[in-house]
Amino acid sequence: MCVRGGGCFSSLTLGRSSAYSQDVRDYDMRVLLRFPQRVKNQGTADFLPSRPRYSWEWHSCHRHYHSMDEFSHYDLLDPTTQRQIAEGHKASFCLEDTSCEYGYYRRYACTAHSQGLSPGCYDTYNADIDCQWIDITDVKPGNYILKVINPSYLVPESDYANNVVRCDIRYTGQHVYTSGCRISQ
Numbered sequence: 792m793c794v795r796g797g798g799c800f801s802s803l804t805l806g807r808s809s810a811y812s813q814d815v816r817d818y819d820m821r822v823l824l825r826f827p828q829r830v831k832n833q834g835t836a837d838f839l840p841s842r843p844r845y846s847w848e849w850h851s852c853h854r855h856y857h858s859m860d861e862f863s864h865y866d867l868l869d870p871t872t873q874r875q876i877a878e879g880h881k882a883s884f885c886l887e888d889t890s891c892e893y894g895y896y897r898r899y900a901c902t903a904h905s906q907g908l909s910p911g912c913y914d915t916y917n918a919d920i921d922c923q924w925i926d927i928t929d930v931k932p933g934n935y936i937l938k939v940i941n942p943s944y945l946v947p948e949s950d951y952a953n954n955v956v957r958c959d960i961r962y963t964g965q966h967v968y969t970s971g972c973r974i975s976q
Contacts, residue, residue, distance in 0.1 A: 823924040824960075824967060828863060828881065828916045828939065830908070834949055837898075838908040840886060850882050850922075857882040858906055864942040865925050867935050867960070876935060879925035880942070881916070888912040932964040952976055 832838050840847070840858030847856040865879040885901035888909050895911030908914050916923055925937075937958045944951060958972040 820928075821926055822928045822930075824867070824877075824879075824927045824937075824962075825918045825924045826937075826969075827918045828923065830863075830914045830916075832908040832910050832912055835910055837910070838886070838947070840906050858886065861942050864940050866938040866940070867925050867927065867930065868938055870934055870936050870959075873936075877925050877927055877930055879923075881920075881923045886914055889915040927962065930962065932962050935960040935962060937969070 842858055844858070847858050850857045859882060861880045861882060863881040865881070866875050867877040868874065869876055886906040886908055887899045887901050888897035888907075889912070891897055891909065891912040895909065897912060898909045899905055899907035899912075937960050939956045941948070941951070941954050944954070948954065953974045955975050956972060957975050958969045961968040961970075
């Protein structure tokens with residue numbers, strides 16, 4: 792669902808902490824915090840996969856090959872203590888020029904079996920992409936912070952000052968509302 796404050800989030804059922812216990816069955820219901828992610832190459836050089844194509848790994852959740860183990864990491868934090876309440880991550884999906892600013896042109900497309908992100912272009916991941924979520928089944932209703940980060944600086948950048956995005960989250964147990972998204976360190 793798209794919510795007030797500028798974000799599209801949804802709670803859905805499907806596959807974090809209790810999800811991996813031995814007594815969880817395939818048909819158990821999970822509550823997921825799903826959201827879109829848009830990445831821009833603000834640099835002057837192409838962003839290319841970190842490994843050559845022959846060493847890409849099969850990702851069972853997305854059911855295709857990935858060139859990185861983790862593209863983004865997601866933390867749901869307690870706003871007072873900054874303690875992690877829940878987490879998720881996104882393996883690189885299919886790095887491509889989804890759209891570009893005026894004067895820049897798309898050069899990479901996954902259908903051409905060539906992954907990359909050109910300067911001035913965006914790679915956009917919709918909220919419905921599998922395995923791009925945080926399992927909030929065990930999270931109590933309340934206020935939280937969603938933190939999205941380039942983990943371990945695996946995506947090379949000339950300046951890591953804009954490496955983290957934080958958004959205020961209000962979870963009612965039924966709905967998620969987001970506001971105050973900002974770049975931070």
